[in-house]
Amino acid sequence: MSVDVATSGERDTFVTQRSRALEGEVSIGGAKNSVLKLMAACLLAEGQHVLANVPDISDVSLMCELLEAMGVTVTRADHRLVIDVPAELNTEAPYHLVERMRASIVVLGPLLGRFGTARVALPGGDDFGPRPIDMHLRALESLGATFSTAHGDISGTAELLKGTEVVLEYPSVGATENVLMAAVRAKGRTRIVNPAREPEISDLVEFLNQMGARVGWSGDRLAVDGVERLAPAPSGNGYRVIPDRIEAATFLAAVGMCGGSVFLRHAVAEHMTMLIRKLSEMGMHIVIDEAGLRATVNQRLASADISTLPFPGLATDYKPFLVSMLTTAAGVGIVTENIFTGRFRYIDELRRMGADIRTEGHHAVVRGVERLSGAPVRAHDIRAGAALVVAGLAATGETEVTGAAHIDRGYEDLAGKLAGIGAPISRR
Numbered sequence: 001m002s003v004d005v006a007t008s009g010e011r012d013t014f015v016t017q018r019s020r021a022l023e024g025e026v027s028i029g030g031a032k033n034s035v036l037k038l039m040a041a042c043l044l045a046e047g048q049h050v051l052a053n054v055p056d057i058s059d060v061s062l063m064c065e066l067l068e069a070m071g072v073t074v075t076r077a078d079h080r081l082v083i084d085v086p087a088e089l090n091t092e093a094p095y096h097l098v099e100r101m102r103a104s105i106v107v108l109g110p111l112l113g114r115f116g117t118a119r120v121a122l123p124g125g126d127d128f129g130p131r132p133i134d135m136h137l138r139a140l141e142s143l144g145a146t147f148s149t150a151h152g153d154i155s156g157t158a159e160l161l162k163g164t165e166v167v168l169e170y171p172s173v174g175a176t177e178n179v180l181m182a183a184v185r186a187k188g189r190t191r192i193v194n195p196a197r198e199p200e201i202s203d204l205v206e207f208l209n210q211m212g213a214r215v216g217w218s219g220d221r222l223a224v225d226g227v228e229r230l231a232p233a234p235s236g237n238g239y240r241v242i243p244d245r246i247e248a249a250t251f252l253a254a255v256g257m258c259g260g261s262v263f264l265r266h267a268v269a270e271h272m273t274m275l276i277r278k279l280s281e282m283g284m285h286i287v288i289d290e291a292g293l294r295a296t297v298n299q300r301l302a303s304a305d306i307s308t309l310p311f312p313g314l315a316t317d318y319k320p321f322l323v324s325m326l327t328t329a330a331g332v333g334i335v336t337e338n339i340f341t342g343r344f345r346y347i348d349e350l351r352r353m354g355a356d357i358r359t360e361g362h363h364a365v366v367r368g369v370e371r372l373s374g375a376p377v378r379a380h381d382i383r384a385g386a387a388l389v390v391a392g393l394a395a396t397g398e399t400e401v402t403g404a405a406h407i408d409r410g411y412e413d414l415a416g417k418l419a420g421i422g423a424p425i426s427r428r
């Protein structure tokens, strides 16, 4: 399977003009941050796994490559993945793949859980700042794994994983996933204290349980009773990945900045409670129904203060969209980033478009301006890149967002979906 990340210069630019009010309907795809982990979870059991509602994004292609490098066969068509996992696997995740996608680190837990051995290249930093994995390792060590590092790889072994109380000092999403996928095969009961509680974690719990694991929430802790064997989830039409709340936030931001009324089919309001509250406070009218939600904006949004927190707080992944919206909202908003240290870099790009933003440590003060002005800007990561595309729709003249390959990592046809609700956008 080849990876269709555009190489530099090859359709690597989104081009936008100022948009009229957006109208119509957009369909929200499967969640990137869920499907990558479900794919890793398949390593826990020999046999054929089927995933449905899989977004056509390049991070999924990379995860396919990683699984294939381990000896797994993957077939991908019509938003479905058929993943055939053999009895024996190569338990190594090579640097050239891990380096391109940090989320690869989640193969560590399932490999240790099933084979008692794993060797994974250490991920480097990225545009969010340093991304350590110390909590992943400490949590796995408390189950009995031991680790050593050499030549840029981390090697883990575990003769026997034994259930115990695992305390996460911070509810890290990746550490929760890794320890969960090891604990499902450990002997006895594991209690994970202070786990991440993002909807993508609940999706992983549900998928593991369908594979025969025994995982349950006990208040806001996770209780895992280890089992001897797991099997592919009963397939039917395949296990359906939950909708992507961050993709939904992207379209909410577009409506927020351009005005109009758009129905987000499949968006799940209960995955986005805090975001919906915040956007309502800013003046967006949101109506929720079973099939999705409708967002309507008839006037300039009002500013609000924003502070990112682990779920159920406002997700750090929403922040670039909220900052884009604040750049043209009426008033001043103070934005506080509590999850990642380096996540303000795209603000320099927004300034090039006329935004009035001051940063101080992990705070940004955004003073709304009447209009942004189109400019050439660069995407440095998935969500910040998409937030620049959205900002371009509210800017006079033309905006060129280069670095589109970053955006393709997490968005299926962003330009097509925005054009479908009336946005003047193209790709070249």
Ligand code: UD1
Pocket (backbone or CB within 6 Å): 033, 034, 036, 103, 130, 131, 132, 133, 134, 135, 136, 137, 170, 171, 172, 173, 174, 175, 196, 315, 316, 317, 339, 340, 341
């Ligand atoms: C996941 C998401 C990412 C999202 C983030 C927070 C995927 C593929 N990525 O990333 O989009 O922004 O959750 O919701 O699902 N930390 C440590 N040591 C560790 C692990 C984490 O210090 O061992 C720190 C990180 O540097 C960061 C914070 O904890 O400051 C949160 O990280 P974490 O929740 O682990 O995020 P990821 O799983 O990497």
